[in-house]
Amino acid sequence: MNDSTIKVSGVMMRLNPYSEKRMKALTAVRNEISEWIDNNLDKTIDEVPIEKKADWWKRKADILWQPMSELPAGFFASDDFESSQLKESEDFFIMRRMYL
Numbered sequence: 001m002n003d004s005t006i007k008v009s010g011v012m013m014r015l016n017p018y019s020e021k022r023m024k025a026l027t028a029v030r031n032e033i034s035e036w037i038d039n040n041l042d043k044t045i046d047e048v049p050i051e052k053k054a055d056w057w058k059r060k061a062d063i064l065w066q067p068m069s070e071l072p073a074g075f076f077a078s079d080d081f082e083s084s085q086l087k088e089s090e091d092f093f094i095m096r097r098m099y100l
Contacts, residue, residue: 008085013065018096064089
């Protein structure tokens with residue numbers, strides 16, 4: 001089977017295969033985000049500090065992707081970071097969970 005890859009903000013990433021360990025790690029990040037939202041109901045997505053968003057994105061990316069080259073400094077905090085690619089990768093990862 002060929003490795004799945006995705007290009008994100010000009011950097012090629014290899015998609016990591018599904019594993020229960022990765023799912024547990026991803027769930028932990030998702031739970032942290034949900035908790036932050038629950039504790040900050042008066043905030044919009046635009047009011048989340050970029051440092052916090054970049055940290056969550058990096059942690060998710062560390063679970064879902066393997067960069068095929070070194071990431072530039074500030075990759076996740078950049079206005080050019082294509083967070084929609086991370087969302088699509090996360091959805092794809094979760095869909096692959098259903099195999100028994």
